[in-house]
Amino acid sequence: MPAPDASATARLAVFAPLENLGRAETISRRLADAISLGLLADGEQLPSEPELAAMLGVATVTVREALSELREQGLIVTRRGRGGGSFVRTPEQEQTAGHLRRRLRDLTVADLRDLGDHYSALAAGAALLAADRASPDDLDRLGEAAAAFADAAGIERRHHTDGRFHVEVAAAAQSARLTREEIRMQTEIGPLLWLPGADAHTQQQLDRQHREIVAAIAAEDGERAARLARRHVDEAIERLVELHLGLVAPVDTEQ
Template sequence: MNTTRLAVFSPLDSTGRVDAVVRRLADAIALGLLSDGEQLPSEAELAGRLGVSTVTLREALMALRQQGMVETRRGRGGGSFVRVPAELDLGIHLRTFAVEELRDLGDHYAAIAGAAARLAAQRSLPSDLAPLWRSLAEMADAESSAERRRIDGRFHIELAAASQSARLTREEIRLQADIGPLLWLSHDEVGGHDGVAAQHRAIAEAVQQNDGERARALAERHVLDAIDLLIELRLRVQE
């Protein structure tokens, strides 16, 4: 199991609340870390991996079924299966954020992205970086904005996974679910796909060259540039 999936299925904090399980799995589904139609582990196995009781897990799966993100089938070949929801209307979603909230999220995200990139440069092996280069190649060939957004999110999660920190990887997953698609919306607006691709490549190259401080600075700048563009867009759609 790769580092990203280990983060998805790693134990939750000791509270083990239903909403924490729902959030963990819903984020993984929304970001494509769990594929449409993929069968989840059995209830007993999944509860064990997440460090929660089977009762807590069943309540969480029920909530995910109500949200249309999980389908449960009975009988032979049955179990719980992932259902990826339809795309959000990102313009409407953007209006739910105040400018101050976007700025605060951006500061937090830049700190997480920078720390992950620095550690990835210090700790990663060549095999850890192969997913980054594959995602960059796939993004260059992507034919739609929705596909580019999914690959962009995966690139950042793979970068965090290369840091060898499960906690940073989980936080990257959470932030991608909160704001990742909106960051790409700002690039769509200004036609900045080539610039984003160049920033991604520069970050990957700094990590590959074991230049932790450069990787950190590039990752932070990448996030903050996107936040600045997103805030400009948010101001234009003020109610």
């Protein structure tokens, strides 16, 4: 059963034909990213191997290899017999706060700013195109995604709903490539962005920014939508840089 809050455009990006055919690791990574972000729901049955091969434009044996890798990662389970198939298994808190902090500590400020520049440009470009291309259904999805964040309880849920909001902006740009890149960025940097947490003031600020981005897209004001999306990402990166500096400061002091 499809994830109830995933737009058709976002899901099509997951199952679009591969740019480089015959790469099982590309398939497994794309599906793993979609599972991590919640675009494929826990317990959802994947298409059959022949169906996946046709959708992705690869041989069935390549799909079989990719699914085997996902099983080893614990991201899908396969059941035989009537009603069988491959089913999504969303991992429990796979990356603990401690693991993420170690990962953040290993990065440099230059790494974070480089990631931020890439993500900021991506978010701004998606918002700009969405303002020009979004359909009424896309606008409804964006409004629902913004509302889901406002109603989310707990850091993990807010992290997921924030990520889904950005994926929906990219999907509203009507670009499968942009949507896939947004999904990739969410899985690469999204968990880190929520390490600093969010107090009530920051949550209200993020909620307001989401709604302002949606309003600008609905008004077909691409320049404003892009500017707001860029600021939204830039401020998140600055919070992450501050946390990073706090983590490495004790080590620097001892040296």
